[in-house]
Amino acid sequence: MRLTPELARWQEVIEQHAKEYGxxxxxxxxxxxxxxxxxxxxxxxxxPTRYPHWRFGMQYEQLSKGYExxxxxxxxxxxxxxxxxxxxxxxxxxxxxxxxxxxxxxxxDFFKNNAWFAPTNRKxxxxxxxxxxxxxRLVDRIGLEKVEEFIDTALSLENLIDRMSPxxxxxxxxxxxxxPASTDPHRLPSKDYMESFINPPEVMEQxxxxxxxxxxxxxxxxxxxxxxxxxxxxxxxxxxxxxxVEILEIVRSEAYYFSPQGMTKIMNEGWASYWHQxxxxxxxxxxxxxxxxxxxxxxxxxxxxxxxxxxQIGLALYHDIEERWNTGRxxxxxxxxxxxKTKAAWNTKANAGREKIFEVRRHHNDITFIDEFLTEDFCHxxxxxxxxxxxxxxxxxxxxxxxxxxxxxxxxxxTNAGDPVIEVVDANFNNRGELVxxxxxxxxxxxxxxxxxxxxxxxxxxxxxxxxETVIDDRPVRYRAEEGRIELENIx
Amino acid sequence: xxxxxxxxxxxxxxxxxxxxxxxxKKYISQGELIGRIGKxxxxxxxxxxxxxxxxxxxxxxDGVGSxxxxxxxxxxxxxxxxxxxxxxxEGEGQHVLEVDVDLDDLAKILGEELELPNxxxxxxxxxxxxxxxxxxxxxxxxxxxxxxxxxxxxxxxRQMTSGGYDPDDPRIIPIREDRVYRAQKQKQEPQYNxxxxxxxxxxxxxxxxxxxxxxxxxxxxxxxxxxxxxxxxTVYLVHDAAAKEVDQHTFFHLRESGxxxxxxxxELCQQIIEERFGNDMWNVYPFHFSxxxxxxxxxxxxxxxxxxxxxxxxxxxxxxxxxxxxYGSGQFKRxxxxxxxxDERVITSGIPDRDGILNSIKDFLGKGK
Numbered sequence: 001m002r003l004t005p006e007l008a009r010w011q012e013v014i015e016q017h018a019k020e021y022g023x024x025x026x027x028x029x030x031x032x033x034x035x036x037x038x039x040x041x042x043x044x045x046x047x048p049t050r051y052p053h054w055r056f057g058m059q060y061e062q063l064s065k066g067y068e069x070x071x072x073x074x075x076x077x078x079x080x081x082x083x084x085x086x087x088x089x090x091x092x093x094x095x096x097x098x099x100x101x102x103x104x105x106x107x108x109d110f111f112k113n114n115a116w117f118a119p120t121n122r123k124x125x126x127x128x129x130x131x132x133x134x135x136x137r138l139v140d141r142i143g144l145e146k147v148e149e150f151i152d153t154a155l156s157l158e159n160l161i162d163r164m165s166p167x168x169x170x171x172x173x174x175x176x177x178x179x180p181a182s183t184d185p186h187r188l189p190s191k192d193y194m195e196s197f198i199n200p201p202e203v204m205e206q207x208x209x210x211x212x213x214x215x216x217x218x219x220x221x222x223x224x225x226x227x228x229x230x231x232x233x234x235x236x237x238x239x240x241x242x243x244x245v246e247i248l249e250i251v252r253s254e255a256y257y258f259s260p261q262g263m264t265k266i267m268n269e270g271w272a273s274y275w276h277q278x279x280x281x282x283x284x285x286x287x288x289x290x291x292x293x294x295x296x297x298x299x300x301x302x303x304x305x306x307x308x309x310x311x312q313i314g315l316a317l318y319h320d321i322e323e324r325w326n327t328g329r330x331x332x333x334x335x336x337x338x339x340x341k342t343k344a345a346w347n348t349k350a351n352a353g354r355e356k357i358f359e360v361r362r363h364h365n366d367i368t369f370i371d372e373f374l375t376e377d378f379c380h381x382x383x384x385x386x387x388x389x390x391x392x393x394x395x396x397x398x399x400x401x402x403x404x405x406x407x408x409x410x411x412x413x414x415t416n417a418g419d420p421v422i423e424v425v426d427a428n429f430n431n432r433g434e435l436v437x438x439x440x441x442x443x444x445x446x447x448x449x450x451x452x453x454x455x456x457x458x459x460x461x462x463x464x465x466x467x468x469e470t471v472i473d474d475r476p477v478r479y480r481a482e483e484g485r486i487e488l489e490n491i492x
Numbered sequence: 493x494x495x496x497x498x499x500x501x502x503x504x505x506x507x508x509x510x511x512x513x514x515x516x517k518k519y520i521s522q523g524e525l526i527g528r529i530g531k532x533x534x535x536x537x538x539x540x541x542x543x544x545x546x547x548x549x550x551x552x553x554d555g556v557g558s559x560x561x562x563x564x565x566x567x568x569x570x571x572x573x574x575x576x577x578x579x580x581x582e583g584e585g586q587h588v589l590e591v592d593v594d595l596d597d598l599a600k601i602l603g604e605e606l607e608l609p610n611x612x613x614x615x616x617x618x619x620x621x622x623x624x625x626x627x628x629x630x631x632x633x634x635x636x637x638x639x640x641x642x643x644x645x646x647x648x649x650r651q652m653t654s655g656g657y658d659p660d661d662p663r664i665i666p667i668r669e670d671r672v673y674r675a676q677k678q679k680q681e682p683q684y685n686x687x688x689x690x691x692x693x694x695x696x697x698x699x700x701x702x703x704x705x706x707x708x709x710x711x712x713x714x715x716x717x718x719x720x721x722x723x724x725x726t727v728y729l730v731h732d733a734a735a736k737e738v739d740q741h742t743f744f745h746l747r748e749s750g751x752x753x754x755x756x757x758x759e760l761c762q763q764i765i766e767e768r769f770g771n772d773m774w775n776v777y778p779f780h781f782s783x784x785x786x787x788x789x790x791x792x793x794x795x796x797x798x799x800x801x802x803x804x805x806x807x808x809x810x811x812x813x814x815x816x817x818x819y820g821s822g823q824f825k826r827x828x829x830x831x832x833x834x835d836e837r838v839i840t841s842g843i844p845d846r847d848g849i850l851n852s853i854k855d856f857l858g859k860g861k
Binding site: 026029037039043044048049052053054055056057058060061148152155156157158159160165306307308313382383384385386387389393395396397398399400401406409410412413418419420439441443444445446447448449450451453454457 | 495496497500501502503504505506507541542543545546547548549550553554555556557558559560561562563564565566567589591592608
């Protein structure tokens with residue numbers, strides 16, 4: 001449904017304010033939906049048309065329950081697309097609608113201007129509809145059960161992409177076609193009469209054998225360098241039928257489309273919250289709406305339990321950056337100043353804050369954002385801590401409030417958008433066509449039942465055995481999936 | 493208009509249904525559903541419906557949070573991944589999904605899985621008027637309810653018989669007498685009443701595991717019978733050497749000790765049937781669970797007589813479930829089988845352990861009585 005005349009008027013007003021503040025987004029189209037329609041669209045991830053799949057139905061069931069029981073309610077739903085689509089719920093009071101609209105203009109600006117969104121498809125609405133058509137056609141041709149089963153398999157691999165590949169020139173590494181290296185062992189320089197002592201023939205022979213073997217191993221290995229885009233690796237190398245390739249391509253392209261949203265959660269929500277706060281409090285809020293606004297705002301930025309709220313942390317960081325660049329509290333001089341009084345009163349009246357946050361929203365993603373702008377002071381003011389599992393008490397406990405540890409923990413949590421890094425390292429293991437995946441272990445283990453089920457899915461696509469190297473209880477181990485069975489092997 | 497999500501939602505419900513069906517045996521033997529019943533639905537945990545993917549072990553994962561507290565203090569609340577809001581929309585679910593299923597649906601699933609026949613009720617049905625529908629026809633009524641097709645037909649018939657019909661100019665003009673209107677018709681559905689009388693031996697030899705088995709079995713029997721009858725009364729009796737009527741909670745939790753005199757329960761059962769369910773309108777289902785030990789052979793003979801003369805003529809069937817216990821001799825089932833082996837109205841079933849519940853339910857309800 002189109003906006004009511006009143007809401008349409010407010011959209012104009014808010015859009016005007018957003019422009020004056022320097023926000024620059026795509027054309028924004030708001031749709032007014034009932035809660036049920038909103039739940040439907042939200043189940044589809046914001047798109048009115050997706051390919052048929054039960055998972056959307058499950059999402060819908062959960063959203064509807066959550067809303068009917070009063071547990072949750074969707075506030076904003078905005079699509080990275082040109083034009084930018086956003087949805088409002090009919091039953092919301094006007095003050096909430098204004099807040100959501102302002103928030104949406106923040107997101108819209110972020111989608112358009114943040115560098116990490118640059119490679120995303122801005123005609124995704126159409127693309128999603130195309131995917132739906134393709135899949136429906138496949139269902140007609142191949143049959144619902146088969147297609148659905150394969151989509152299930154494909155979706156379980158949807159996070160096996162290389163999130164950085166859209167930002168590199170070429171996505172694929174070129175195979176190394178170098179000549180085999182010489183296997184002649186390295187000789188130390190020696191005088192003739194010393195030769196048999198300095199380069200003893202038996203050692204030289206051993207060395208030659210070792211080198212030859214190493215070279216042989218290298219030749220056997222089909223992978224010149226690890227590949228993180230496992231989906232694309234499978235598309236190109238697994239024995240698939242064309243309709244299966246089509247489905248994998250669809251899943252992969254949607255995964256890449258959503259990827260930047262996972263990489264910029266804190267920044268994106270922080271940015272939108274910053275702007276709805278600005279526009280509401282400075283421009284469009286009316287006196288009698290202040291209490292309701294404050295109530296909603298408190299809900300948006302409150303922490304639920306101990307978990308970090310990206311809205312809150314992001315918003316606070318932008319404020320902190322703005323403040324620091326307004327007063328010049330950054331850089332070497334400020335950092336090196338050891339006099340606390342001087343530091344507390346530090347103000348160069350630089351007033352470069354607003355400019356700075358616009359620059360930040362253009363260049364950074366969550367990792368670089370935290371790495372660059374999370375200060376010790378901020379960490380203490382916002383009472384950040386790290387927590388860990390204590391096996392003795394069987395509960396999660398605060399481990400430390402130490403700044404470097406908190407920052408490191410936060411960065412680790414954001415790495416690869418919170419997914420484990422898994423890559424293909426060998427496609428011809430043991431010279432038997434076995435695929436080897438490696439989990440780049442940092443300090444968190446994979447969840448075993450899920451890992452096994454996912455590995456089985458990879459195996460069903462690869463057809464030959466698939467191995468996964470990971471670490472369990474500080475021991476390097478290897479799962480082997482073969483014909484639907486999973487075994488755990490030690491790596492010596 | 494059919495909304496797009498409905499197809500996916502339907503498919504999801506279908507998958508859930510399939511999962512419940514294939515896991516029914518497990519759900520039955522574990523008895524975990526009993527604690528999850530709401531008024532009309534039961535919340536069933538469905539494992540493995542979430543698509544698997546490589547991810548970190550959520551329980552052991554370290555993380556960052558905010559709030560007060562000293563190092564070593566427990567972190568309250570479950571850290572959540574992925575807000576429900578936001579543009580990604582690809583929210584993470586829980587490990588085990590809980591799905592609400594209508595009790596009626598669950599009964600249907602049970603029926604399909606065990607291939608239970610629908611019950612043929614006996615006795616006179618009490619008449620229950622259900623909602624009225626516009627299926628009737630009458631001569632007068634509001635124009636908004638005019639039955640256009642029939643009115644046209646009437647006019648056509650009249651014109652043809654009176655010779656006013658011209659095939660070259662087929663104009664049909666209804667007059668007052670042609671008009672007919674839709675009318676409400678009360679649809680009347682017969683309805684049957686049923687009474688379930690659960691009797692349980694609570695003597696010393698019936699341990700907590702035995703009672704749990706009875707509890708689980710009673711739950712599923714209840715579910716099925718409630719699906720078959722709209723009006724159901726349940727009565728709970730416990731007995732050791734003497735019998736008494738108790739409420740549901742006491743029935744499943746009471747622990748008595750002492751000897752067992754089964755006839756005491758049958759006598760009380762018979763008395764209750766006469767008093768409350770005496771007329772023909774009731775379909776009576778006595779269920780008796782015991783470990784098969786009785787006081788004496790003489791009492792068993794008394795029981796057999798009671799069954800023959802009093803209980804069976806009044807009941808649809810009589811079900812005896814014998815739960816295996818460490819101390820029970822299991823003699824009573826043999827005695828019943830000996831006396832009623834040919835009688836279809838008496839069903840006996842041995843329940844060796846939890847896994848036997850499913851078969852026992854089928855024994856009892858598989859006859860469609």
